[in-house]
Amino acid sequence: MNDFLADYRDRFREWVDDLQFTGAHKRALLGVFAVVCVISVAIVARGHSEPVIETPPIVIAPPKAMVDVAGGVKSPGVYELPANSRVMDAITAAGGTRPGTDTSDINLARIVKDGEQVYVDPTVDSAVSRRGTARVVKKKSGPININRASAGELDALPGIGPVLASRIIDYRKTNGPFTTVDDLRKVSGIGSAKFAQFKSKVRV
Numbered sequence: 001m002n003d004f005l006a007d008y009r010d011r012f013r014e015w016v017d018d019l020q021f022t023g024a025h026k027r028a029l030l031g032v033f034a035v036v037c038v039i040s041v042a043i044v045a046r047g048h049s050e051p052v053i054e055t056p057p058i059v060i061a062p063p064k065a066m067v068d069v070a071g072g073v074k075s076p077g078v079y080e081l082p083a084n085s086r087v088m089d090a091i092t093a094a095g096g097t098r099p100g101t102d103t104s105d106i107n108l109a110r111i112v113k114d115g116e117q118v119y120v121d122p123t124v125d126s127a128v129s130r131r132g133t134a135r136v137v138k139k140k141s142g143p144i145n146i147n148r149a150s151a152g153e154l155d156a157l158p159g160i161g162p163v164l165a166s167r168i169i170d171y172r173k174t175n176g177p178f179t180t181v182d183d184l185r186k187v188s189g190i191g192s193a194k195f196a197q198f199k200s201k202v203r204v
Contacts, residue, residue: 062082062083063082063083064080064081064082064083064114065080065081065082065083065085065112065113065114065115066078066079066080066081066114066115067079067080067081067085067090067093067112067114067115067116067117067118068116068117068118069090069091069093069094069117069118069120070117070118070119070120071101071119071120071121071122071148072097072098072101072120072121072122073091073094073095073096073097073098073101073120074094074095074096074097074098075094075095076094077094079093079094081093081112084111085111085112086108086109086110086111086112087106087107087108087109087110087112087118088108088109089112090112090118091103091108091118091120097120098122101120101121101122102121103120105121105150105151105169105173106118106120106173107172107173107174110173110174110176112176113176116176116177117147117177119145119147119148119177121148121150143200143201143202143203144157144201144202144203145202145203145204146168146172146178146181146184146202146203146204147172147177147178147204149202151165151166151169152165154168154169157197157198157201157202158197158198158201159194159197159198160194160198163189164187164189164190167187167188167189168184168187171186171187177204178204179204180204181199181202181203181204182195184202
């Protein structure tokens with residue numbers, strides 16, 4: 001390093017001597033050269049690397065889904081579930097189903113959405129009589145809830161037979177609860193004319 005600087009200094013002096021500068025100008029240039037050499041040596045000695053400041057990792061909280069679990073479960077209510085939870089997870093969070101509840105018309109493997117309601121239809125209740133345990137089927141009046149209705153209840157609607165009732169159940173299992181009554185038109189086989197026949201008898 002010292003040899004390199006000495007050689008560089010000699011060449012600089014030769015170049016300065018060739019210039020038509022006064023003695024004062026030459027001394028000023030030599031002073032600038034000396035300052036540059038000192039700064040260069042300091043930079044080389046210290047190195048070019050700078051300390052790396054480690055940034056703490058940003059922790060992003062996993063998304064949650066608020067789900068209302070109602071109907072034939074032991075502890076109905078609103079539950080906060082991890083994202084991509086299944087219907088079965090929502091029912092489990094609500095304590096599971098009550099004895100005698102049928103979940104065959106529910107897609108337990110479907111992923112729940114934030115803000116939706118998972119309804120387990122408690123169609124059959126237990127009633128104790130003198131002769132033992134008897135099953136009492138609830139009778140419903142007024143417009144039926146298309147998100148809760150069984151295949152039999154849908155079949156009883158005007159213009160809806162067993163085939164369309166099955167399609168409505170399948171659509172509900174695959175896509176989740178209907179948001180509006182008009183969503184029934186998305187089910188294959190339900191056009192405007194057929195929808196008008198039972199529109200007043202359904203609700204969400």
